[in-house]
Amino acid sequence: MSKDEKPVLLVIEDDPGLQAQLKWAFEGFEVVLAGDRESAIAALRVHEPPVVTLDLGLPPDPDGTTEGFAVLDAIMSLKPDTKVIVASGHGARDSALQAIERGAYDFYQKPLDIDSLMLIIQRAFGLHAIEAENRLLASRVAKDKTVLGAMITGAPEMAKVARTIERVAHTNVSVLLLGASGTGKELLARGLHDASPRREGKFVAINCAAIPETLLESELFGHEKGAFTGAVKTSEGKIELAHGGTLFLDEVGDIPLPLQVKLLRFIQERTIERVGGRTAIAVDTRIVCATHQDLEAMTAQGSFREDLYYRLAEIVVRIPSLSERPGDATLLAKSFLNRHGPDLNPAVKGFSPDALAAIDAWSWPGNVREIENRIKRATIMAEGKLIAKADLDFDDVELEPDTVLNLKMAREQADRRVIRHALARCEGNISSSARLLGISRPTLYDLLRQYDLSA
Structure with a gap:
């Protein structure tokens, strides 16, 4: 997905008023609407949305849940990684819990609270992204990495x-x-x-x-x-x-x-x-x-x-050493989780973002033996589906800020450093500095203003 593309949210709701309200409230997403089982499944196949909101009361059973559960079962069968959030009316908590047992991610109560639902949806998108990253990492380990x-x-x-x-x-x-x-x-x-x-x-x-x-x-x-x-x-x-x-x-x-x-x-x-x-x-x-x-x-x-x-x-x-092989620590971590996870803690399926950041930032003085031991321990200690940084016993690791891995920031830092070197070598002369940098004088002036640098 490019930065200009909006994440797809499929809203399965038969009430036209609620459809309009949800589409307006979630303008940050590409909202796809469906009002019945047939249109919902068609939209699922075409758009493959990471997250779906589902009202269990759909026609031809708007006062019951049979049609809604049929849609949920179809989604779980066709695309089990989809995060489905079901609507639960007052007194219908049992239906919501049954939906969770059948694979739904979460539920929200009617009447609708947009802010609460937005939080649930954002968490669902976040979890879907993490699980997708873990699957990608697993495939990288399994294919062409040995x-x-x-x-x-x-x-x-x-x-x-x-x-x-x-x-x-x-x-x-x-x-x-x-x-x-x-x-x-x-x-x-x-x-x-x-x-x-x-x-x-x-x-x-x-x-x-x-x-x-x-x-x-x-x-x-x-x-x-x-x-x-x-x-x-x-x-x-x-x-x-x-x-x-x-x-x-x-x-x-x-x-x-x-x-x-x-x-x-x-x-x-x-x-x-x-x-x-x-x-x-x-x-x-x-x-x-x-x-x-x-x-x-x-x-x-x-x-x-x-x-x-x-x-x-x-x-x-x-x-x-492992610290001299950028990226290998996360590959090895996933490999050891795949190897030891089924025996030590089958519920663990991957790593949280803070765990992956810690693994990438740690210097690994014990190299591969150390990473295997830490992953085994973390797998045992993890309480959820994802290993967290705390499970890795990295209390003493100082993680670099996320901006270190931001390409825009990295390029800006490199630009600042090279411009400063050029200005120093040319004793602050703009024309000479521009020639040394291989850019025009106006471009250099623009960069000086952009980066708040003085000649």
């Missing part, structure tokens, strides 16, 4: 990362993924594996920071029976288990120096020796690493081997 099979994103920054990974997937080079915790490094590593010729082999992941140093060597390289106390049988390590596939070393910066030497030898020679073993075992495993640490700085400090770094970092892919 890369490498599982990564949800609409950000060009992440699309570039995905294209890089897809291009190197068909090679056998080592890939180092750099990014903060929770940015999806393992998901990207798995996507690389699935896009590679090794996809039929195993994808084996190990978090090097989560395993004690004394056990990490055995976890990576395996051990022979009797190699140490408790080694009651021969066991293959992760490198060997990933033969023909991909080994993902998460937090590779936490590998101790003595073990780095052994890992380097494997990468160079493509053979391993199990702990306590003396036989070299040939292994065809591709290495993909990830870390949130600065490995280059660690090599300078001597805590990470420089020769190993260059072996692991043949291709370096830097993964942007």
